Amino acid sequence: MINKKYLSLVFSFILLSSMSGFTPISAQQNVYIISNNIDVVAKPILEDYFRGYGLFPEFLAPDDINQIKGARLLIILGGPDAPFGTGQLASRYLDSLEIAFIRQKDQRFTFIKNDIFGHADRVIIIAGSEREKTYEEIFNLVNGSNVSFQTEIQQASEGRVQIRDLPLILASISFTTITVDNIAHIYLKIQNFGRGKATNVIVEISDDYYSNFSLQSVDPVRRVDGNKFYIGDMEGGEVLELDITLRAKQSGIYTGTISYTHDGIVTYARIRDITTTVP
Numbered sequence: 637m638i639n640k641k642y643l644s645l646v647f648s649f650i651l652l653s654s655m656s657g658f659t660p661i662s663a664q665q666n667v668y669i670i671s672n673n674i675d676v677v678a679k680p681i682l683e684d685y686f687r688g689y690g691l692f693p694e695f696l697a698p699d700d701i702n703q704i705k706g707a708r709l710l711i712i713l714g715g716p717d718a719p720f721g722t723g724q725l726a727s728r729y730l731d732s733l734e735i736a737f738i739r740q741k742d743q744r745f746t747f748i749k750n751d752i753f754g755h756a757d758r759v760i761i762i763a764g765s766e767r768e769k770t771y772e773e774i775f776n777l778v779n780g781s782n783v784s785f786q787t788e789i790q791q792a793s794e795g796r797v798q799i800r801d802l803p804l805i806l807a808s809i810s811f812t813t814i815t816v817d818n819i820a821h822i823y824l825k826i827q828n829f830g831r832g833k834a835t836n837v838i839v840e841i842s843d844d845y846y847s848n849f850s851l852q853s854v855d856p857v858r859r860v861d862g863n864k865f866y867i868g869d870m871e872g873g874e875v876l877e878l879d880i881t882l883r884a885k886q887s888g889i890y891t892g893t894i895s896y897t898h899d900g901i902v903t904y905a906r907i908r909d910i911t912t913t914v915p
Contacts, residue, residue: 680905715763803834845892849882
């Protein structure tokens with residue numbers, strides 16, 4: 637007959653042995669990105685960027701911060717005045733001088749620190765004086781503006797396969813803010829920074845803006861369907877400059893968003909919000 641006490645001890649040993657090989661989900665992830673529902677618009681371009689290093693960050697809300705333990709890198713999108721909890725979280729890591737600095741008009745900056753709260757080895761706060769400046773800072777970072785940021789990402793990706801053969805589409809833009817003779821121009825420079833081919837690249841002008849204009853021309857010529865401009869495939873390193881000419885239907889102030897997508901991402905990535913005044 638088996639001794640019940642002995643059986644209980646054996647079962648406990650097996651259970652503890654099994655648990656010792658089980659790693660919490662939070663410890664398995666190398667990179668976490670904390671964002672509110674405003675700055676999360678940067679998610680597609682950040683996912684594209686990190687994927688090039690073999691990293692697939694998990695996006696969480698500020699209230700989920702306590703779920704994170706033992707990560708290599710924690711990234712917070714937004715400065716001390718960001719709403720919905722991000723500002724409070726960023727303020728825990730920034731000192732009074734840094735907070736005063738980032739609150740200056742048109743300011744943006746990337747703060748890189750040790751994580752004193754133990755959620756990760758390092759924490760990066762990508763902040764702007766307002767949400768547009770935060771997005772601008774993110775856009776510049778993924779375009780290689782900050783060597784220290786790149787170094788942190790490289791260190792977080794150590795031991796992982798860097799997927800360099802994937803596409804990485806990024807775009808810059810200039811546009812008419814006040815029309816002359818009702819004519820507006822949108823200039824786009826689109827580049828595939830990755831080595832892999834980006835297939836079925838599409839640029840979209842949101843209908844709340846585009847519906848107030850009629851299309852005059854696209855240079856170079858591309859297929860247009862409604863508010864979508866079909867760029868086609870882009871090889872690694874390929875650059876395309878696009879000039880879209882529009883004529884306003886009537887006077888007014890028109891605001892919208894220009895975005896892009898391709899087969900490698902599941903949603904549209906925002907390039908920029910635009911506003912054009914038609915006298």
